[in-house]
Amino acid sequence: MKITKIFPRGYCYGVVRAIMMAKKVAKNHKDDKRTIYMIGMLVHNIHIVNEIRELGIILIDDRYESRLNLVKKFDPKKSILIFTAHGTPKNVIKYVEDNNFTYYDTVCPEVVKSFDLVEEKIKDGFQVIFLGVKNHPETLAMQEIDNNKVKIITEIDQLLKLDNSLKTAVLNQTTLSSIDLKVFYNKIEETFKNVEMHNDLCKATIDRQRPLFELDPTIELVIVCGDQKSNNSNALMNIVKNQGVESILVNDPDLITYDLIKKKHHIAITAGASTPTYITNKVIKKCNDIFDSINNN
Ligand code: SF4
CATH class of the missing domain: 3.40.1010.20 (4-hydroxy-3-methylbut-2-enyl diphosphate reductase, catalytic domain)
Incomplete structure (x- = not known):
């Protein structure tokens, strides 16, 4: 046997980085009267989330509520927020900055690279197809970059509803299965005329x-x-x-x-x-x- x-x-390094950051926030704000909240699971593993909770950080997670609505419930004078490794919609970041929250964003640098590329492609006049998993925080954050120009595709049939004559850039969630990605690529190559692919699977x-x-x-x-x-x-x-x-x-x-x-x-x-x-x-x-x-x- x-x-x-x-x-x-x-x-991976992105997960380790997020855990270290959350632990450091708990340590640095040990005597702070404000309550520390993590908005969504820091990383997708309940054991890690429970470890972080044991440090006194409260998990706020409601899949029926947008991240923006969740953070709107907090008082910046009484709360410290931690955002997850998967990335946070930019309207949420804008809201917390405009309202003077103390916040820590543990977003993985690999996800940031994808965000930056999406923004660059939109500026260059592309329609952006983002291949991701439905309701995954990374996909939701990507959508918020530009609700009109970023087309979130979670199933192959959705590709057929897009305008295939537009100049198009294709990006994807960092953690997709490479097999699923290939299936999407085959369909895109067959359907779109003016397209460039950017494989964003992280290392x-x-x-x-x-x-x-x-x-x-x-x-x-x-x-x-x-x-x-x-x-x-x-x-x-x-x-x-x-x-x-x-x-x-x-x-x-x-x-x-x-x-x-x-x-x-x-x-x-x-x-x-x-x-x-x-x-x-x-x-x-x-x-x-x-x-x-x-x-x-
Ligand atoms: S994007 Fe990749 S490196 Fe970053 S946290 Fe996710 S799996 Fe890890």
Whole structure:
């Protein structure tokens, strides 16, 4: 029985940076009378969010309410705001600046690069297609750059409703599955006449997806450690499934059961960019323990 630990896996620099920033805010404002709020999950993993909450930072998350409406509920004299690594709509940033809030934006520099490119392309007269996941904070933030010129595409059929004669630039969410991206690209190339593509998958996303295209054919199950809400973890699942290999997404080591792996001879383990290393290590240990118990019987 064999366990392959896929490399690279787990934390990326953008996630580590956001966690460090949030911890520093908690430390620096320890004696502050104002309450610190994180507006949305700092990164998409509940374990990290809970760690941050334990520092006294309150999570405000309501998927039925826009980020702007959420921040409007706070008093700048009584609140300190932390924005997430996925990026925050620029109307929200403008609102908090206009109203003299103390705020900290943990947006990943890779996301900022995409924001900047979208703005540049709009200035140059392009229609911008942004390929993303519906209601993901990065996609919502991108939409706010220019509600008319940025066309958010989350499903292939939506492409057919756009004007394909316009000068068009195509960008995408940093954490999409490269397989999904290719499907979008094929359709765009077939449909649009004057188009330029900008692959915005970040390096961490590409590096974690690449080994899954070269899986050892003896691997029978890939365990992806990550949160259901984590797009980069779901993208890893998407790629494994596309190779015809069984996969499971787990954010709780207790989900690794004897029944799940008892008949497997070779499993592989990877982790999304926002998955804490201690969770992945616990999953690896659980698998090792189960295999050991089978070998000893
Ligand atoms: S996955 Fe990429 S875009 Fe997201 S936080 Fe990590 S480095 Fe940044």
